[in-house]
Amino acid sequence: MCDYKYITLREKPEIMETAATWFHSKWHVPREAYLECMMAYLSNDTEYGWYLCLDEDRIIGGLGVIENDYHDRKDLTPNVCAVYTDEDYRCQGIAGRLLNMAVEDLRSKGISPIYLLTNHTGFYERYGWEFLCMAQGNGEPYLSRMYIHQ
Numbered sequence: 001m002c003d004y005k006y007i008t009l010r011e012k013p014e015i016m017e018t019a020a021t022w023f024h025s026k027w028h029v030p031r032e033a034y035l036e037c038m039m040a041y042l043s044n045d046t047e048y049g050w051y052l053c054l055d056e057d058r059i060i061g062g063l064g065v066i067e068n069d070y071h072d073r074k075d076l077t078p079n080v081c082a083v084y085t086d087e088d089y090r091c092q093g094i095a096g097r098l099l100n101m102a103v104e105d106l107r108s109k110g111i112s113p114i115y116l117l118t119n120h121t122g123f124y125e126r127y128g129w130e131f132l133c134m135a136q137g138n139g140e141p142y143l144s145r146m147y148i149h150q
Contacts, residue, residue, distance in 0.1 A: 002092065004060070006101055009050035013042050015059070019052060022059045026084045034082075037066055047109045048078050051098045053085070061085040061094040065102055069117050072136040076146060078106070080116040099127045103149050113150040121145065 009019060020034035040046045053061035062084060069079035080102060085094045106114055117135055118124065124147050125131075134143040 005054040060089045070138040076115045096127045
């Protein structure tokens with residue numbers, strides 16, 4: 001069993017720049033957008049957090065929670081975003097553990113339900129997420145699946 005460390009960004013704020021760069025490299029969303037959301041979380045302007053899995057000091061998985069993940073359903077908030085596990089670390093339950101960590105953290109702060117937008121089927125259901133509806137991603141020509149976790 002690998003000894004990975006699961007943390008919130010508040011537990012290790014000094015890696016904010018590294019985390020923003022890591023998420024940018026995976027999703028190609030501007031690094032500044034990640035930094036803005038991370039700063040709001042670190043300064044307690046929001047409880048929508050950032051959750052990371054570390055192999056020693058290397059980020060190998062992560063996700064965030066933001067108001068809206070670039071879709072037309074502004075009423076469905078907050079949204080899990082940027083779920084990613086490095087390829088060499090997949091199929092070890094890392095993303096599932098991060099998802100559960102985010103759900104429990106937000107629930108402990110009175111924030112529920114939460115949502116996520118994806119094109120995956122079958123993955124999120126394993127972690128208690130339920131299909132809710134189809135939603136239009138900003139600038140996307142197709143609809144994506146909206147999930148809810150209560």
